[in-house]
Amino acid sequence: MNTKGINNFRSIAIVFTMAMLFFSCEDNYKRVGDEAIKKMFPSAVAEDFVLTYTETDELPKNEGVVSSHVVAVLKSPLSNDFDNLLFPHRTFPNGLIIEFFNEKGEKSTITADYGIVYSSTNLVDLQGNVVIESSDGKKLEAPQLYWDRSNEWIFTQQKFKYTNPEEGTIMDGEGMDFNRDFSFFNANKTYGYMSIKEKKIEND
Known part of the structure; x- marks a missing residue:
């Protein structure tokens, strides 16, 4: 594999990793937000x-x-x-x-x-x-x-x-x-x- 191909592969890997981190953080944020709001139900x-x-x-x-x-x-x-x-x-x-x-x-x-x-x-x-x-x-x-x-x-x-x-x-x-x-x-x-x-x- 030439140098250009290696650089492209690394760029794709970095973008994919950042995207995974973003969606993972967003999912955690949503779940934490839902847990913070305590739902009240009448007895x-x-x-x-x-x-x-x-x-x-x-x-x-x-x-x-x-x-x-x-x-x-x-x-x-x-x-x-x-x-x-x-x-x-x-x-x-x-x-x-x-x-x-x-x-x-x-x-x-x-x-x-x-x-x-x-x-x-x-x-x-x-x-x-x-x-x-x-x-x-x-x-x-x-x-x-x-x-x-x-x-x-x-x-x-x-x-x-x-x-x-x-x-x-x-x-x-x-x-x-x-x-x-x-x-x-x-x-x-x-x-x-x-x-x-x-x-x-x-x-x-």
């Missing part, structure tokens, strides 16, 4: 899910009877249970409805496109077209809300729209917190008020 899936939250009534000790009443009911067409993880939670990918009941039995509702209930912290994360409607007609709209079940408190740092038919006003703002029946409402930042009554008069 249980429930359709037409209903979860009832109750509160124990305070009774005299000598009564010997334990009484409770319903404070909230959570409903969803689909629930994924991830309570088997280190940070247990339950997701509601197809949306959910939460109904609140006060001492008089009056109902307020929360609807959202997506929800997460964190078991260890008693916190509910509501996302996407979140709407709260109280029994007296008050309405709050926001892209995201948090419900602290332990303290019965609802809050957000997102923008919101609050409609109060009693006062005949609509308020736009950003960041607020309140209790479940709207008896206490605190807005961090407001952009202005619009009177519903004045708007109706102008339309008439």
Whole structure:
């Protein structure tokens, strides 16, 4: 074999070796990447899910009877249970409805496109077209809300729209917190008020 033929053979061998190394590294990279992403699977899936939250009534000790009443009911067409993880939670990918009941039995509702209930912290994360409607007609709209079940408190740092038919006003703002029946409402930042009554008069 002449010198030219030997050089060509060496060049082909080098290119082939480099190609093998490249594909080998690429394959290892892909497999390492797949292993790095831990896939999470729910331990249980429930359709037409209903979860009832109750509160124990305070009774005299000598009564010997334990009484409770319903404070909230959570409903969803689909629930994924991830309570088997280190940070247990339950997701509601197809949306959910939460109904609140006060001492008089009056109902307020929360609807959202997506929800997460964190078991260890008693916190509910509501996302996407979140709407709260109280029994007296008050309405709050926001892209995201948090419900602290332990303290019965609802809050957000997102923008919101609050409609109060009693006062005949609509308020736009950003960041607020309140209790479940709207008896206490605190807005961090407001952009202005619009009177519903004045708007109706102008339309008439």
